[in-house]
Amino acid sequence: MCLGIPGKVVSLNQAEQWAVVESFGVRKKIGIDLIDEEIAPGDYLMVHAGYAIGKIDQMDAQVTLEMWEEILDAE
């Protein structure tokens, strides 16, 4: 229901609540009004309808099958 595209923060203006993000070599100015967390250039944001809806946690990049085994077998 909702296309989201990850974009890497290239520059940002906290006062005016916008950032320029790049994905696949395309740059777009987006609103960051919805983001609670600290943002810095290099961070990845998920963008939908012109706004970042969340910050992508690089440390938590992928839930692997091994992690599922652990989570599910921990019952």
Next chain:
Amino acid sequence: MANRDKDDLILLAHGDGGLLTHQLLQVYFLRYFNNELLAQMTDAAVFQVEAGQMAISTDSFVVNPIFFPGGDIGKLAVCGTVNDLAVSGAQPLYLTASFIIEEGFSLGSMEKIVASIAQTCREADVRIIAGDTKVVGRGQTDKVFITTTGVGYLLPGVNLGYQRLEPGDKVLVNGCLGNHGLSILLQRESLGLESQVVSDCAPLNGMIKKILSRFPGVKFMRDLTRGGLATNAKEIALSARVDFWLNETALPVEEGVRGITNLLGLDPLYLANEGKFLMVVAAAEADALLKYLQEELSAAESAIIGELRSGEGNVFMKTALGGTRRLDMMAGTPLPRIC
């Protein structure tokens, strides 16, 4: 004296056949399209033909915006008709150009378009030998519409057609897909994207003539304009009663095009190209043809994108994951989506 001020506007009087019409012809068309057939200014251009078969094709151009990254309506008007002839196995010789211009259109823009047509004709080695200009009231057209008709002779020994297609044949394209359609869409819609997507608009007849003289195994060609690769492949599949099997991982798409199409929920396989052809070639010649395209014709992004199999007119695509996806004709103009 003709006023050459670039800010001057096209008036209804430029189309009334009087002095201003004459000036338009002299100052723009004759000067830029300069050739002896046009210069005769007769009601019809008369030219010699060689023995053999002729080919003729016509197309109207109404692109909005008229200037876009990588081209303009004039360049497009030449490439579109030249490429239709070229993929039919013909060597284009002459074009006619007919302009419908909106009252108030800038003469400066007109001159840019005419210059671009002349430049593209030089690249494609064709000449404009007849033309027409009409001016209509404001709002009756949008800036300028151009219709071109091209004639050429069929290259000797060339045999292209659906009937030659058979299972096992390979499918090639001469470069990245989707650029023209996306560059226009980005200009037209207010999407606020900064990108470097440039139209691929280019005449293909030179490249095609060289290929056809060396590769008799080329069986069919199609320029991948409206509807993109997917729609055109589907049309060919239905007409020839064969199935296309394309490989997703082999399809050349520029990273920027892939990114924006992802962003907007579009599919590059359905976007128009103006300098790309699909070629079906006998399997035995496919690798050599690819090498020739990449190394001799500077079409570095050319690729063998799939093959034909026996079937009833389907287009299948093997996905990167190894699954299968069907491609159908385009339904409705591609629009940016959020879902």
Next chain:
Amino acid sequence: MLSKAQETDAARQALARLLPLAEEAARRLGRRAVLMEVCGTHTMAIARSGIKSLLAGSLDLRSGPGCPVCVTEQRDIDKIIAMAGQPGVVIATFGDMLRVPGTKTSLEVERARGARVEIFYSPMEAVEFAARHPQKEVVFLGVGFETTTPALALSIAAAKSRGLTNYSVFSVHKLVPPVMRALLSDPDLNIDGLLLPGHVCTITGRKAFDFVSAEYRAPAVVAGFEPVDILEAIYALLKQITAGQARTLNGYARLVREEGNRKAKEIMAEIFEPTGAAWRGFGEIAQSGLTIRKSYADYDAAVRFPVEVPEALPPKGCACGEVLKGKITADKCKLFGRVCTPSSPVGPCMVSLEGACAAYYQYERHEV
């Protein structure tokens, strides 16, 4: 971030390990396990990447009510079209809505008749457009779920702070948890597990969907949208099915937090309030829609441009409702592929590319 090649590799590995598990689930159940992807973007990704074709032998994947265009009631579409006919009104919309047929016509047809319809990627661009065209009344079609609603809320806030009086929103926004309850309460439902919508959950938080497993005993996994995300979420669902578990797990932890997006929830609550809403295929569901609060009535197109349209019956024979509930696959509809095709859609599930019927038609249909 993983590179494309790494992702494809990971997806291939996930697939190899998932297939035996799907077989095991099928043995246990005595039939293929039925999984529902609630979100239309998942439907698209599953079809496009070929996942559907790869799993068809051992899994039955169904689409749910997660395409906002598809679940919008025909009467609401008729209202939108009526609004487009008002003098001075410019309808601003995401591209998705242009071709959706109402009872008699669509926005695309009305545009051909002279109505002004502008397509935007972001509502903020529509606010800019309104600022540049003060003589026009810009009405944005507020269609979408929790993911999209905050952007519309921000556009209203921006219009207010800029003093614009010619921007309003026609809200047919909907909420996913209430429709999930309606779906799961259906005694005829035959779904073994649910892929939860990753971007809706980014806003609501994972916890908002705990009820799926806690109250309805259905295994559920929040999933991202890359093929590898989807395959791994399916793997986690099958794991639960074969182990007889039912939990609501987060397979999209790089983006989805337990509590969701606080600021997005706040701005939504500031501008909108829950209300009963009619869903195509489901009928009226209490507290499942969002209407603009009285304090923002100046930005509410339903208040500014009241239009009356008659009750609308769904197109005769259209089974969008059954498809949206996962009761049948698209090809079981009598209209599918014959009367109803992407180039002349009868029901909304054929219009939106992510609609269950359009995705089925584009990517999976065999000759009909």
